[in-house]
Amino acid sequence: MFIYWIQLIVCLLSYINIIHAYKVGTGIADITGPCAQIMFMGYAELGQTGEGIRQRIWARAYIVADDQDDTKRIVFVNTETQSMGDIVKKRVIQSLQKQYGKSLYTEQNVMLSSTHSHSGPGGYLQQALYELSVLGWIEETTQPMVQGIVQAIARAHDSVQPGKLHLAVDELLDTNINRSGASYLMNPLEERKQYKYNVDKNMTVLGFHSSAGEPLGLISWFAVHGVSVNNTNRLINGDNKGYAAYVTDRKINPHGTLSGKGKFVAAFAQSNEGDVSPNTLGSFCTGTTISCDGSKNDKCPTGSSCNGRGPGWKTSDYESNRIIGQQQSDKALELYEKQENQLNGIIDSRSKLFDISKMVINGTKKLCRPAMGYAFAAGTTDGPALTTLGFYQNMTHGTLGWDIVKDILRTPTKEQTDCQQPKPILLDTGEITIPNPWQPTILEIQLFRLGDVFIASTPSELTTMSGRRLRRAIKSRLNSRGIQVQDVIYSGPANGYASYCATYEEYQKQRYEGASTPYGPHTLSAYIETFNELVDAMANGSPASSVPLPDYTNQAFNLSPPKIADFKPITHQFGDIVTDVVVKPNGYSSGQTVSASFVAGNPRNNLMLDKTYLTVERYMPSSTSTKTNTNADSSWVVIRTDNDWDTRFNWKRNQVLLGRSTAIIEWDVDDTVEAGTYRLGYFGHHQSILKKRVTAHHGYSTPFEVQ
Structure with missing residues (x-):
């Protein structure tokens, strides 16, 4: 009986030990x-x-x-x-x-x-x-x-x-x-x-x-x-x-x-x-x-x-x-x-x-240096690519014309060609190392x-x-x-x-x-x-x-456009309204879109991480909610940001050489929006040409009604 109890205690301790x-x-x-x-x-x-x-x-x-x-x-x-x-x-x-x-x-x-x-x-x-x-x-x-x-x-x-x-x-x-x-x-x-x-x-x-x-x-x-x-x-x-x-x-x-x-x-x-x-x-x-x-x-x-x-x-x-x-x-x-x-x-x-390229499975199945086949260039039905140039899915053979073109970049070795069969190699990515491995x-x-x-x-x-x-x-x-x-x-x-x-x-x-x-x-x-x-x-x-x-x-290389200085029209300041909200006598209703545009800087000047380029704000004079910003009337309460599905922050470069751009704020009103007074807000940054200093700016639309 004593041995039985000892065994039982050991089992219980073992069970307790595996419960994490x-x-x-x-x-x-x-x-x-x-x-x-x-x-x-x-x-x-x-x-x-x-x-x-x-x-x-x-x-x-x-x-x-x-x-x-x-x-x-x-x-x-x-x-x-x-x-x-x-x-x-x-x-x-x-x-x-x-x-x-x-x-x-x-x-x-x-x-x-x-x-x-x-x-x-x-x-x-x-x-x-x-x-x-x-x-x-x-x-x-x-x-x-x-x-x-x-x-x-x-x-x-x-x-x-x-x-x-x-x-x-x-x-x-x-x-x-x-x-x-x-x-x-x-x-x-x-x-x-x-x-x-x-x-x-x-x-x-x-x-x-x-x-x-x-x-x-x-x-x-x-x-x-x-x-x-x-x-x-x-x-x-x-x-x-x-x-x-x-x-x-x-x-x-x-x-x-x-x-x-x-x-x-x-x-x-x-x-x-x-x-x-x-x-x-x-x-x-x-x-x-x-x-x-x-x-x-x-x-x-x-x-x-x-x-x-x-x-x-x-x-x-x-x-x-x-x-x-x-x-x-x-x-x-x-x-x-x-x-x-x-x-x-x-x-x-x-x-x-x-x-992975050096592995051999079961002594016979060799892995290859990387390469992409002809059908890669065709894209998928979710995003067709170069189909007009003769690329399709399920291509197990190359074409004479494209074989000549791709060989200019790199002709695959026989070892690579054999390893990748039945893939016809379009891009021999594993044997190209300029400017770095592909x-x-x-x-x-x-x-x-x-x-x-x-x-x-x-x-x-x-x-x-x-x-x-x-x-x-x-x-x-x-x-x-x-x-x-x-x-x-x-x-x-x-x-x-x-x-x-x-x-x-x-x-x-x-x-x-x-x-x-x-x-x-x-x-x-x-x-x-x-x-x-x-x-x-x-x-x-x-x-x-x-x-x-x-x-x-x-x-590495970077061919993306460089950031350039921002300029505003002579008659405007950054954050000024370009096109204001259309104020409707009967207000906006579900299914309609409210929009306004503002003089903007390039959003690359400040990524606004955990912040927002836009707001939709409701006028609520009795509210004690957080202000939009330190200069805003505390009666305006943020109800939407650029993370919301029913808003859109659009940025357009209007004049490339003059560095002028516009921010367009859009909000789709739906049946969950309560009746009240609202406004659209824009928050951006612009960069000067001399000191390349980045300065914040913002603007608000005219208030409008939602019925």
Whole structure:
């Protein structure tokens, strides 16, 4: 009997030891960057430069720490960007270690994941191919991104408190489709039979609450491309996931919180979206009802191109964006409110930097120096590119004319050509090193553990089946090491950018995703083998080996327009009204737009991080709310900023040589707006020609009524 009690006590102590209570923290910060004159990252559409803001873009940070050992923690950051720069992460870690020491936040336990929005400024990727797509390495974009990410993590750090985590998973329909169904069908039938859909329809939500049950935030993972807003857009925004985060924050945070920002922080993270589109109605030749897929044998009539259509396409791409974002928000809140499946257990993390181009799988499958295929130049149905020049999806052979042209830049070696088969190489990015390497070969993968839930990341855009295989492989490896797994979540692109990762079978089709898989047909196998190393290191309690990350930013170029001095008309001051609000006798009503324009300076003079270029203000003489600014009447209360979906900040350079520009403020009135007196406000900065001093200015419209 005595031995029985001893055994029982040992078992109880062992059970107590594996129960890990958590401390959690959330934080958010602005990373918008320059909203004018800088090219957007994603579509590589020459001339798609910023002209203002539809909504600001944000970094949202989440910290989970062991309640008993505060040094055991992980940091997940979601950024509303096309991808994440490896140098951005390096600088973030350096800044964090200056503030908190060398051991608390490291490359191992900080994951920077992106939503893959195509509507934000570029310039934060150090390889030449990506620099060319946005005209350079741009510190104006990179520095506020680093600053904002660090600020978001610092705010999460300062808010860490005892808390609870819950995980929930459910289907979300009518929100994504496969834009390369023909490639998906290349995968083995038996494998496809394991799944109901040709894209992942599951949304996974990790919910954060205080120990008292107060809502603190959520992270939602759902696979859908950030291309609801098309390549004609010139206003910064976070696409469908940015909108989802915005409306979720506004709904949960206390009523009246400006722009929805408060203690509750919602992130809508990306998953294996490589072949997944938000344009759920399918693809059609523009101006027709002819369906298409962008392939060579499926041409559109002359003057028409193959474009995806979102659910609100008849109204605008912005309306499609709103619908897809709202559906993600609604499902995430439904899952969050269930508070089922509370997590507990070990917190752990591993990351590994490795040279993918030097890998050999099973002694025979060689990885390649990076290269991009002909179909890469065709673009996708979400953003067609050079289709009028003879490029199509599913090109497994080059053309004589383009072969001559591309060989002027670089003729691929026979080894490279053989390695990349059946990809016809258009850009031999791995063998061009001027002015710096055109694509990375040193990549980072990462694995987080929260009890029996794991979060894996790569810098690539994984296709649907690539993501499924990777998750299955990680789970199988964990189980083989005696580790029970509830779920493996894939998040990315994270910690860098390496274009796409298609399966071996999809690669043979050479649609856009396969043509944009840089390292050859065995790229996915290389990722899986390297994750096996991470799993083994985690199971053994040992570090994973890594190679150094190269920094080429001192070799980078910047061809974006320089900032020049601002000038005002002789008869006006900066901030003066150019075109005032039209004051209507009966006031404005739902469905109408109010606008005014002002003499402006270049918004690049001050990025206004965590601030705003515009306000919509309501006259409320009895209010004690925060003033618009120190010189304003305290009766005017800010109800909208440039982060709100129903406002637009537009900037136009009227006269380039004279340095004159205009800011146009717009506000769409809807049925949620209360009757009252309102005005529009503009806040900017101008730079002088002699001292290059930046000076603030502002202006207000004439008050107007809303009925």
